[in-house]
Amino acid sequence: MNHLIPISDSAIAMRHSPVLRAVCLTLDYIHENGPIGLTATGALKRYFVEWAAAAFDWPFYTTEDLYAVNKVLNECDFPPLTIMHDLLLSARLARHRKGALHPTRLARQLRADPAALWSLLAQQFLFATDHTGYTRYGDQPMGNWDIFLNVINVEAQHGLSEDRLGLVLYGPGEGQGWRDEIRMKAALYIHVLRPLCWMGLLEEGRSGEGFERDETYFKTALWHEAFKLETDVHLDPVTQH
Structure with a gap:
């Protein structure tokens, strides 16, 4: 949809x-x-x-x-x-x-x-x-835009990390190796988070360097102009960036 x-x-x-x-x-x-x-x-x-x-x-x-x-x-x-x-x-x-x-x-x-x-x-x-060509291994995240947008709509209301997005979408992932986790996060970033940031719907904040770097994503005012989503009814007061 x-x-x-x-x-x-x-x-x-x-x-x-x-x-x-x-x-x-x-x-x-x-x-x-x-x-x-x-x-x-x-x-x-x-x-x-x-x-x-x-x-x-x-x-x-x-x-x-x-x-x-x-x-x-x-x-x-x-x-x-x-x-x-x-x-x-x-x-x-x-x-x-x-x-x-x-x-x-x-x-x-x-x-x-x-x-x-x-x-x-x-x-x-x-x-x-199709953002697959921009990935290193050709990975695609499980899910679709209907799921991604509605989850991010709620979770990014006060700031969303890649770890949190993966947890909400796919669960704890017991037994998942660190390489698989890195590839899952990379696929979510390339296919979902980066396009949303580059279109101006999310804003990415970074802290730290290298493997210690953390990213946090916030909805911008443009998000609220451009989307009407099923999960809007569950939102707390808006944090806009």
Whole structure:
């Protein structure tokens, strides 16, 4: 079941959604500079990757972080850009033609209405995109969006950890090895939590480093604009971020 409600507040979508901001910046870049060149393998050329890394200001992907592990930046070195590129194509907002990325007529029309653009992107990214290709092992979480959204709606009201989400969805998991647990959490993150964060519906807070790092997820104000869920009747007063 699709619980997504078309939103009308462009400002709230722009404020919370890295995907929407990046798409708008990309469309504006093309409008001002012309189509974006592609490599022989169909990736965006390095000059745009370097521009995007700075312009997008993507949470947890700062230029300092990216250049700390890369002397130069190719599209594959900036995962949000790779995924946004895929999304533009799958949502029919852009196409490859004559060695460059061109916006479609739909993209040019929706750029003037960021709320409608966000709704299209969210529909495609959450419910029509197969995120398996972005995982290391091809894992998929057990469950569906109806279950995921209704559980997160309640559990993220005052902050939700990945451990808590796994526990509520799948139980204690006695006898489950640490490798299986890590893969389960990674699948939930790639398929569910990250798309919700990148669309601006959840906000991710991080503390600690490496294996000691903890993530906590909170619903944003955009969540309450975009979803009407069965578990709404069970909610305590809202915590918005």
